Amino acid sequence: MLHTLSIGELGESLSSRRLSSVELTRHFLARIERLNPALNALITLTGDRALAAAAAADARRASGEKGPLLGIPLIHKDIFCTDGVRTSCGSRMLDNFVSPYDATVVTRLKAAGAVMLGKANMDEFAMGSSNETSYYGPVKNPWDLTKVPGGSSGGSAAAMAARLAAYTTGTDTGGSIRQPAALTGVTGIKPTYGRVSRYGMIAFASSLDQAGVFARSAADAAVVLQAMAGFDPKDSTSIDAPVPDYHASLNAPLAGLKIGLLREFFEGLEARNAALIHDALKIYRSLGAETVEVSLPHLPMSVPTYYVVAPAECSSNLSRFDGVRFGYRCSEPKDLLDLYTRSRGEGFGAEVKRRIMTGTYVLSAGYFDAYYLKAQKVRRLITDDFRAAFAQVDLLIGPTTPTPAFAIGAKIDDPVTMYLNDIYTIGANLAGLPAMSLPCGFVDELPMGLQLIGPHFSEAKLLNAAHRFQESTDWHRRSPRGYE
C-alpha cells in the first residue's frame, strides 16, 4: 500500500516511473476523503491544487529533474501562510483570511516539488495541548477516537498517524510537535531555535516558536528537515549557518555516545511509562552507547517560566488582530474601542483570551519585575543547567509526556492541569534546543514517546540516534486499527 511506504521508497517508485505523483496524490486524497470525517484532522482540502502540483512534479521528473521530495504529498499545519489558500490558525479570527503570500517553509517545500493536500487542524493560534481549542472542533486520536491527539499540532500528528500524507509539518513552542507525536505514535522533530525560518508562520511566542516535521520515521524526517532548514533573511532570528547533510550521518555508529538520563523526568512518572524508557536505554546500550544519570535542578521551574514568557509574547504578538486590516470584524461597531474589543472578544476563543490576559497581567505596571523579569532570569538558569549537562553527555533522554493520550474533555476546564502536559517538553524550547519524540511502546494500548534532546544544532546527531533506535525497534511501524 502506497501510504505505508517511506519517502525514500516513494521516491524510487516515482523516479523509476512505476508510479506517478498524480496517482500517489489521488491515493492520499481518497484516504483523506474516507478517513478524515471521523478524525477532523484536516480543516481545508486543496485537492485540485494538489493534482495540479502533482502533474507539475511529474512533468519535472519527465524532464530529468530529481529530488527526494519531488511529487511527494504533504499536509501543512494551518499556521503556515499559503498563498491563495485560507490560513486560519484554527481561529474564528482568521476564518476568512486567504493568505496573500507563502511562508518560507511552504516556499522551500514547494521548490522541492512537494504536493500540498490540505491544511491541518490545530489548537487556536497553537495555544493548547489537546487540539480542543480549535474553532473547527477537536481532532480525534486515530488510536482511540475518544482520546485527544495532543496539541497544538494535533491535526498534523493525527493525519500522520492515519497515514493521510507522506509527512506533515508542525510547529513547537512548548512541545506542540513532540507531545502530539508521542500521543499518536509518530516521529516528530523540533529543530534548534532559528534553524527553520519563522517567516509566514503565524507568531505565538517569538522567542520559542520553531517549525518542524512529523514523519513515519527519523529517516523520513531527515529528508524533510533538509529541505526546510537554512538561513532566511526574512526572519530576523534565522541562523546563518550551513545545514549539514542529515541523511549522510543517519547510520553513523553510536559506540561511545554518552546519553544522559534526566533524573527530574522520572520523579513521579508512572512505573509502566518509566519501564518503556528503560527498555529504550537497554537498546541504546546494546548499540554501544553509555548511559549516565544527570540532574537539571532548575528544570521543574520550566512550566511556570513558560507560562509567563509565552503568554507575555503572545499578548504582544496577537495585538495585531484588531479588526481593521484583516481577520474578523464585529458587526456594527459603535466606535473604534468597541471595534477593537468586540472584534477581539468575539474573534478569539477562550484559551487564547486567557493567555492574552495572562500576558497582559505579567507585563503590566507593578507586576513586570515579579513575573516577566523573574521568568527571564529563571529561563537563564534552566538554559545553564542544559549547558552544564551537555558538557558531560552528548544527548539527553526521557519520556515525552507523563501519560498517554487522555480523554477528550478531561482537562479542558482546568488550564493548570492542561499546562502540566508540557512538563517534559518545555525545557528544550526555553533553551532553544533541538529535540525529538519517537514511538517507544504502548501503555493501555496507546502509544508513548521517547524524547531525545541535544545541544544547539545537533539535529544530525539526534536523527542518527533516532534512526538507529528505529532500526532495532518496530514501534514506529505500528498503525492504529482501521488505518493500516
Added chain:
Amino acid sequence: MSLTRQDVAKIAHLARLSITEQEMPVYVTSLSSIVNFVDELSRAQTGDVLPMAHPLDGQHQRLRADEVSESDNREKYQSNAPQVQAGLYVVPRVIE
C-alpha cells in the same frame, strides 16, 4: 494570590478584549489559578542572574540594506480587509 472581577476587567481593557458576563467568573477563577501557579517562580534564587530574552546567546540583530524589496501589492493585501474605500481601510469615525 486571587484576582478580583475588577482586576480581570482592567486586564481585559488593557488587552482590548470584551468579556461577557458569562465568561467573567471563569476568567476570575482560571486567571487566579494561573497566577498562583506561576508564583512558584518567586522561590527561585535568581540573585544577579541576567534576564534571558533570546535562546541563542551572542546573536546580534541583523540589519539589511535600506533598499526597496517589496513591490506594491495593495489590492491583494486589502482583499482581506473587512472594509476598504478608495484604497483606504475604513474604521468608525475617530475625530468628530
